[in-house]
Amino acid sequence: MRSNPVIGVLALQGDVQEHLIALAVADATARPVRRPEELAELDGLVIPGGESTTMSKLASLFGMREPLRERIAGGLPVYGSCAGLIMLADKILDPRSGQETFGGIDMIVRRNAFGRQNESFEATVDVAGVEGGPVEGVFIRAPWVESVGAEVEVLAEHDGHIVAVRQGNALATSFHPELTGDHRVHQLFTEMVLAVR
Numbered sequence: 001m002r003s004n005p006v007i008g009v010l011a012l013q014g015d016v017q018e019h020l021i022a023l024a025v026a027d028a029t030a031r032p033v034r035r036p037e038e039l040a041e042l043d044g045l046v047i048p049g050g051e052s053t054t055m056s057k058l059a060s061l062f063g064m065r066e067p068l069r070e071r072i073a074g075g076l077p078v079y080g081s082c083a084g085l086i087m088l089a090d091k092i093l094d095p096r097s098g099q100e101t102f103g104g105i106d107m108i109v110r111r112n113a114f115g116r117q118n119e120s121f122e123a124t125v126d127v128a129g130v131e132g133g134p135v136e137g138v139f140i141r142a143p144w145v146e147s148v149g150a151e152v153e154v155l156a157e158h159d160g161h162i163v164a165v166r167q168g169n170a171l172a173t174s175f176h177p178e179l180t181g182d183h184r185v186h187q188l189f190t191e192m193v194l195a196v197r
Contacts (some may be wrong), residue, residue, distance in 0.1 A: 005043040005193040008033035010068075012058040014050020014083060018178040022186040028193070036067040042076065044193035049082030049140065049176050052111065053096040056087070065100065072104040077169040077196060079189040085165075085172035086111060086143050093146055104170045106149030113144040113161065114174075125175065127164050128155040130184045137163070137175030144174055169196060 004027055009019045011032035023030035023046065033039065045068075047055075059065040072078050072088075080088040087101050089109040096111075114121070120141065124134035137158070145162035148154060156164035156173070163174035169192060177185040 004029045005190060005197055006031065006041060007044040007046060007190065007193060008038065008042045009046045009048060010055075010064070010084075012062060012064065013054050014048035015176065015178060016048055018176075019046045019048050019081075019186075022178045022183045023190065025183045026186040026190040028186075028190045034062060034064075036063050039067055039071050039076075043197045044077035044079070044189065045071070046189070047078065047080040047084030047087050047102070048178075049084060052083040052086040052092075053099050055083055056099045056101070059102075060100075065102065068102045072102055072170065075169055075196065077171075077189070077193045078104060079171040079186075079192075081173050081176050081178060082140065082142055085109060085145075085174055088170055088172050089145075090149075105165060105167045105172055106152050107162075107165060107167075107172075108146045108148075109143045110146050111143050112141045114139050114142040117141055122180075123158055123175075125156045125158055125163060127173075127185065127188075128153070129166075129188055132184060135177055135185060136180040136182055137173070137177065138179045139163075139175050142174045
């Protein structure tokens with residue numbers, strides 16, 4: 001049995017390298033993932049921040065959309081930050097034309113809810129399940145969660161809006177913990193992966 005879980009980072013677009021580093025610090029064996037056949041080797045997967053419309057198009061182009069939907073629906077532990085949160089939503093309130101998600105969390109999200117690029121900000125966020133005090137969150141054109149289903153646990157809010165959730169093996173944040181040097185959210189996800197491996 002492997003000592004460290006193998007956690008992939010979807011490497012179609014976005015801040016892949018930062019997640020690979022954060023996962024390595026959290027004692028995971030981290031690797032970029034671009035092809036459907038690489039999914040079989042994984043214990044968990046991170047969907048990074050980036051641009052959700054572009055990510056949706058590239059997932060179709062690379063033949064990743066349906067294999068990812070199947071693995072996530074089958075219980076593969078998955079964590080999405082920012083655009084990754086959008087990609088894990090069952091519904092987008094304001095999708096771009098042709099934009100589709102992987103699904104996995106019974107939530108409705110709003111894209112760019114906290115404002116445009118020049119309105120990006122950092123804020124401390126208390127995240128349930130993360131010990132040691134608040135997490136520093138980087139919000140870049142960040143979405144928020146408009147509503148959640150009965151099975152979804154709200155882990156954090158900021159200014160009255162839901163910014164972190166969990167449903168079963170799926171975790172998502174509106175913000176980018178991978179950009180701060182604080183790897184506790186990645187540690188939480190690694191522990192989630194270990195619990196089902």
